[in-house]
Amino acid sequence: MNLTIGHLYPDLLNLCGGRGNIQCLMKRCLWRGVKAEIKECSLMDKLDFADLDLVLLGGGPDQQQYQACSRLRDFRNEFQAYIEDYGVVIALCGGYQMLGHYYDTEGGRTAGLSLLDLYTKENKQRAIGNIVLENSRFQLPIVGFENHRGRTYIGDNRPLGKVLYGKGNNGEDKTEGVIYKNVVGTHLHGPLLPNNPHICDYLISNALERKYGQGRLQPLDDEKELEVNQSLYKRFVG
Numbered sequence: 028m029n030l031t032i033g034h035l036y037p038d039l040l041n042l043c044g045g046r047g048n049i050q051c052l053m054k055r056c057l058w059r060g061v062k063a064e065i066k067e068c069s070l071m072d073k074l075d076f077a078d079l080d081l082v083l084l085g086g087g088p089d090q091q092q093y094q095a096c097s098r099l100r101d102f103r104n105e106f107q108a109y110i111e112d113y114g115v116v117i118a119l120c121g122g123y124q125m126l127g128h129y130y131d132t133e134g135g136r137t138a139g140l141s142l143l144d145l146y147t148k149e150n151k152q153r154a155i156g157n158i159v160l161e162n163s164r165f166q167l168p169i170v171g172f173e174n175h176r177g178r179t180y181i182g183d184n185r186p187l188g189k190v191l192y193g194k195g196n197n198g199e200d201k202t203e204g205v206i207y208k209n210v211v212g213t214h215l216h217g218p219l220l221p222n223n224p225h226i227c228d229y230l231i232s233n234a235l236e237r238k239y240g241q242g243r244l245q246p247l248d249d250e251k252e253l254e255v256n257q258s259l260y261k262r263f264v265g
């Protein structure tokens with residue numbers, strides 16, 4: 028089995044530990060004998076979502092976020108078809124925000140791609156700090172670090188998790204991130220995946236299921252990863 032992981036605009040959207048997440052995805056595939064090929068896509072490349080099994084869209088400074096979002100508009104319909112067909116996406120911070128209807132930055136309001144039914148408003152105070160979530164679909168908590176001005180409102184969508192510690196989507200409704208079909212959007216940096224191997228495996232498993240109809244993954248020795256995950260949970264939640 029093999030998976031092609033598209034890393035979108037790593038030269039622009041590199042604030043959220045994108046490469047660490049890519050390494051984690053790759054290693055956890057390879058350790059199970061799944062070949063993972065990374066396709067780094069830069070701004071001038073033509074994106075062909077039919078070639079991709081998993082897409083990572085990171086976050087970046089306002090200007091770079093704007094550039095990436097403008098370019099993605101050229102492929103919006105293909106991206107939408109991929110998402111609606113259960114294509115796997117992990118979108119981080121600015122990458123997450125641009126999937127919604129709009130997002131605000133210091134420079135004003137920018138139209139997003141409207142691929143997800145959510146929006147992001149600006150708040151002058153950044154939400155910065157450690158964050159811990161829980162979601163009963165996962166056996167482990169989700170731990171990370173957030174750093175965003177945007178406040179995201181997801182309406183009736185399912186969140187990635189309930190906030191146990193930290194601010195999350197908007198600091199008001201105790202939600203963080205979103206899960207829509209096989210898209211995971213979140214403000215969590217970290218990088219996210221090394222400390223949350225269950226989220227990494229969730230993405231890999233969904234991609235394999237979609238491609239091969241078989242997403243069951245061999246367990247790995249996650250002693251170190253679990254130690255970190257648990258110690259952050261204990262430190263901030265108790």
Ligand code: GLN
Pocket residue numbers: 042043085086087088089092119120121122132174175176177178
């Ligand atoms: N500009 C966005 C915000 O601060 C996203 C930043 C990022 O991707 N880290 O909300």
